[in-house]
Amino acid sequence: MGHRHTIHQHHLGWDNSFAPVVHAAPGESIEFDVVDAAGGQLSGASSAADIGRLDFSRINPVTGPVHIDGAEPGDVLQVTVLSFAPSGWGWTANIPGFGLLAEEFREPALHLWRYDPSTLAPALFGQWGKVPLKPFAGTIGVAPAAPGLHSIVPPRRVGGNMDIRDIAAGTELFLPVEVPGALFSVGDTHAAQGDGEVCGTAIESPMRVALQFDLIKQVPLSYPRFRTPGPVTRHLDAKGYEVTTGIGPDLMQAARAAVGSMLDLLTRSHGLPAIDAYLLCSVCGDLRISEIVDIPNWTVSFYFPRTVLE
């Protein structure tokens, strides 16, 4: 595909002592073979019982690391997302103890997806609806300066598991470099996800990802930032949204209330079982902060695209 390297090696956790598998010069593009967030432990034959049997020491593998020639702490690594070659299958799970409403949803659940990797036509969610797709990498980042092995689950200043659904094809991502060579890795590809990833998983789907690397020397950057080339929600906004709110002095509680109310609405109006509504909200609904200034109560809204069910 015109890339000098395709990387297949994965690692578990961030550790700046990991040896790079490839060296890349600024301007170079590389293809990454990304496995799903369960590291291949699930397949088209899996069921909810397999969620209970997951080996969490194998969760969230990332492909890399790539040493960027000349990268030094204080630099910014610019990553241009060139393209995705999705696999056509994926999964969404409720993993007990994980997710915004973990208290309410204590049982494992698993939904398996099939989609057309060439057309990326909206993917059927059982009898309930169709979810527009937009592939992106949930985990994308560089090694932290702090020595030792660090979990990949939480995102950090250097990026990682940010789960930002708009880091899609055409986006330019800017990451703060903390170690020589940057040590870039990518993983956790998703075929679709809403803002919040409320059940804790998206449409988890292995893909190939092509990225280009550039270096910006010694520019201050507190946290990752990015630039999208165009609109970010036109694949799903055509029919508008159903929106629920949560209002109160705690953003987390308000977010839980907003999502809980959406589950009530979807179960009451459309007959979805609550667990299905929860998984569906995670792959296509968006958590927004409508206001964060009207002391002492904030408004968090959850936007569910009507096109999914209509």
Add this chain to the structure above:
Amino acid sequence: MGHRHTIHQHHLGWDNSFAPVVHAAPGESIEFDVVDAAGGQLSGASSAADIGRLDFSRINPVTGPVHIDGAEPGDVLQVTVLSFAPSGWGWTANIPGFGLLAEEFREPALHLWRYDPSTLAPALFGQWGKVPLKPFAGTIGVAPAAPGLHSIVPPRRVGGNMDIRDIAAGTELFLPVEVPGALFSVGDTHAAQGDGEVCGTAIESPMRVALQFDLIKQVPLSYPRFRTPGPVTRHLDAKGYEVTTGIGPDLMQAARAAVGSMLDLLTRSHGLPAIDAYLLCSVCGDLRISEIVDIPNWTVSFYFPRTVLE
């Protein structure tokens, strides 16, 4: 305009003992003459010094209340937003002690806007850019059951100052009724606002608002919800977004970091003074929760529409 009533009376605070100024039957539409959130204390001749002289006992007047015939506690009041007749002028202020970055921006600031109320063409923000407009009512709600006078500043379960920028023309809003007759009021009209209203004010602008009322008997509703008739961001998303992030275990701190980084970017890349960047972000930038599940760190993103500056 085909409405049997146009209401001009305003009140300060929510109080279910306030006498209704109009009774309306379900199905009826009413026009409301809404003054700006400062209750007429600012004009096209005002300056930042006038922000320091604001009488806060006159802040956030709302027009109403309207008694909806037959409304009882436990009902849902459906409010269809028919149309706005904007005035063509507005203001955005930094009010000391108020706003997401109140610690950093301690001085009063005021920006005055002129816009074309018939075309609603994007409004000039000095030499810096143009802001797409989408009028809505920042405060819209019904009287709470709790007796006595309650500030209008915080939103509540019964709505009020929710500052949700998508409660625009065509939207159907559903409010939980807590007192007989519902006692509906509306105010705080904005010509434009981003999700978050980060500096604490939007394009505060007096308008006439036409609304239609319907009643849904005895349906449970925890918090307000609404339904938009179509896309909500197409007026400003055509050129994509610049996005900054904040990552950490506290959503409020992450939101502050994301907005702070956007101010850094706008000042560095486009030369805006920080206070102008702050006001501009409040009227067109969006706070989103990208992920709220990757324990212990959440990702909050701030989306600034590139069309504003390009």
